[in-house]
Amino acid sequence: MSSTSVSSLYIRGQWRESAGDESIPVLNPTTEEELADVPDATDEEIDEALAAAQEAQYDWARRPAKERGDLLRAVADVMEEHVDELAESVVKEQGKPLTVAQGEITAAADLARYNAEWDRRIEGDIVPGDSRRESIHLLRRPHGVVAGIIPWNYPIAVFIRKFAPALVTGNTLVAKPSEETPLTTLQLVELIDENVDFPEGVFNLVTGGGEVGARLVSADEIDMISMTGNVETGKEIMRTAADDLTRVSLELGGKAPAIVWQDADIDAAVEDVLTARITNAGQVCTCAERVYVHSDVREEFEEKYVDAAGNIEIGDPMDNPDMGPQISARELEKTERAVTQAREEGGRILTGGKHPSEETFNQGYWYEPTVVTDVSQDMDIIQNEVFGPVTPIMEINSFEEAIEYANDSHYGLSAYFFTNDYRMAMRAAEDLAFGETYINRTLGESWQGHHIGWNQSGMGGEDGIGTLQ
Numbered sequence: 001m002s003s004t005s006v007s008s009l010y011i012r013g014q015w016r017e018s019a020g021d022e023s024i025p026v027l028n029p030t031t032e033e034e035l036a037d038v039p040d041a042t043d044e045e046i047d048e049a050l051a052a053a054q055e056a057q058y059d060w061a062r063r064p065a066k067e068r069g070d071l072l073r074a075v076a077d078v079m080e081e082h083v084d085e086l087a088e089s090v091v092k093e094q095g096k097p098l099t100v101a102q103g104e105i106t107a108a109a110d111l112a113r114y115n116a117e118w119d120r121r122i123e124g125d126i127v128p129g130d131s132r133r134e135s136i137h138l139l140r141r142p143h144g145v146v147a148g149i150i151p152w153n154y155p156i157a158v159f160i161r162k163f164a165p166a167l168v169t170g171n172t173l174v175a176k177p178s179e180e181t182p183l184t185t186l187q188l189v190e191l192i193d194e195n196v197d198f199p200e201g202v203f204n205l206v207t208g209g210g211e212v213g214a215r216l217v218s219a220d221e222i223d224m225i226s227m228t229g230n231v232e233t234g235k236e237i238m239r240t241a242a243d244d245l246t247r248v249s250l251e252l253g254g255k256a257p258a259i260v261w262q263d264a265d266i267d268a269a270v271e272d273v274l275t276a277r278i279t280n281a282g283q284v285c286t287c288a289e290r291v292y293v294h295s296d297v298r299e300e301f302e303e304k305y306v307d308a309a310g311n312i313e314i315g316d317p318m319d320n321p322d323m324g325p326q327i328s329a330r331e332l333e334k335t336e337r338a339v340t341q342a343r344e345e346g347g348r349i350l351t352g353g354k355h356p357s358e359e360t361f362n363q364g365y366w367y368e369p370t371v372v373t374d375v376s377q378d379m380d381i382i383q384n385e386v387f388g389p390v391t392p393i394m395e396i397n398s399f400e401e402a403i404e405y406a407n408d409s410h411y412g413l414s415a416y417f418f419t420n421d422y423r424m425a426m427r428a429a430e431d432l433a434f435g436e437t438y439i440n441r442t443l444g445e446s447w448q449g450h451h452i453g454w455n456q457s458g459m460g461g462e463d464g465i466g467t468l469q
């Protein structure tokens with residue numbers, strides 16, 4: 001991929017070059033090389049995409065659901081046939097290690113298949129009416145045109161998380177990838193266009209930054225907004241949606257607590273929590289962002305964790321190290337600021353806390369896996385999402401204290417609890433105020449679950465029965 005401008009509009013089944021004179025460079029976070037220049041779609045182009053989606057929707061919703069499911073299964077086939085090239089493109093623009101990127105593509109194909117399975121299960125209900133010979137038929141109907149707004153950390157998985165549920169249920173889509181990672185999405189849409197026979201206009205793609213997103217979600221033609229991104233953007237979108245009372249589904253940031261109880265298998269907890277912290281360089285909404293360890297095992301956990309974090313291999317993501325770079329200078333600075341502030345507030349760095357010093361890391365956005373101790377509940381590093389490979393560790397002395405600290409957050413996406421006592425696990429699942437609580441494991445939600453944050457981590461529904469919301 002050389003640095004060129006690209007055909008970035010997919011409207012009514014046709015590729016087009018944008019007439020927009022603003023464009024955004026897409027950088028390789030490993031090398032800082034410019035991969036391409038991707039234009040901001042103009043207002044007229046957004047309107048055309050909306051019109052295409054609106055015109056296609058009536059017929060699309062009236063096709064047999066099985067036909068829609070079959071097309072999604074064909075998309076999954078195409079993705080599985082092109083895992084390597086799509087994954088390489090994700091590595092180039094996003095910086096996760098190659099096997100993790102391959103995992104993203106195969107998981108996204110699996111998610112397309114999972115959503116396709118709803119085709120014959122879009123069930124309603126029949127209840128007796130109050131009049132003689134009357135029955136009430138409860139039908140599930142599509143919303144209409146959905147705006148899909150996508151972040152950069154899992155560009156393909158989140159694209160499919162918008163595309164597949166919208167389409168299987170009879171909606172049409174106008175999607176916008178993140179301005180930082182539009183290239184693989186463009187590539188995937190090209191593969192779908194070449195290999196799968198969707199009717200024109202059922203899905204459309206426009207590129208650009210936040211302003212294009214804002215223009216898209218505010219359009220009258222939009223009946224539902226499905227957005228994944230950070231909390232502040234989610235709030236802004238919700239404010240816009242309020243004008244037309246447009247339905248929203250928001251998947252926002254997280255600050256997952258990992259609680260390690262006194263009877264936990266410490267080696268397994270260390271491995272799982274660390275994986276959940278360094279995967280995608282700490283840039284996963286469900287990453288373990290803060291760790292609470294029971295005082296009986298704190299020393300052992302901390303020692304083993306610091307040791308393991310110090311052994312994480314950082315390097316060119318194409319070579320499959322444990323961890324690649326952060327996505328951008330902006331995200332790197334955010335991580336650096338969080339650690340500097342924790343230090344100033346009394347936090348002690350046990351390992352990391354800096355940019356790696358070797359010459360190979362002169363280019364790119366690198367940060368060492370970092371462990372901070374002597375932190376307290378009110379500190380920023382415990383309260384706000386870092387989205388980088390930084391683990392603050394705190395000690396807890398009772399179950400109540402663990403729950404109190406974990407729930408003392410404006411986020412509520414996911415939580416982790418490590419114990420060998422089933423009763424403790426069930427108490428934790430009941431008391432933790434999070435959309436998902438995982439016991440003795442971390443990352444990787446199952447599609448049949450319900451991925452939705454509580455509190456300011458989101459609203460609406462995704463995966464599982466949320467597919468039909």
Ligand code: NAD
Pocket residue numbers: 149150151152153154158176177178179208209210211212213214215217228229230231233234236237251252253254284285286385387413453457458
């Ligand atoms: P972001 O909010 O900056 O951007 C997300 C998308 O919103 C981009 O496409 C952007 O162009 C668009 N956008 C920006 N302003 C907009 C506006 N006013 N109106 C409409 N669209 C607008 O988020 P990001 O930095 O790309 O992603 C990282 C964040 O996403 C983290 O907070 C992470 O936790 C969260 N995330 C959550 C989940 C989840 O499932 N809950 C999954 C992945 C990422």
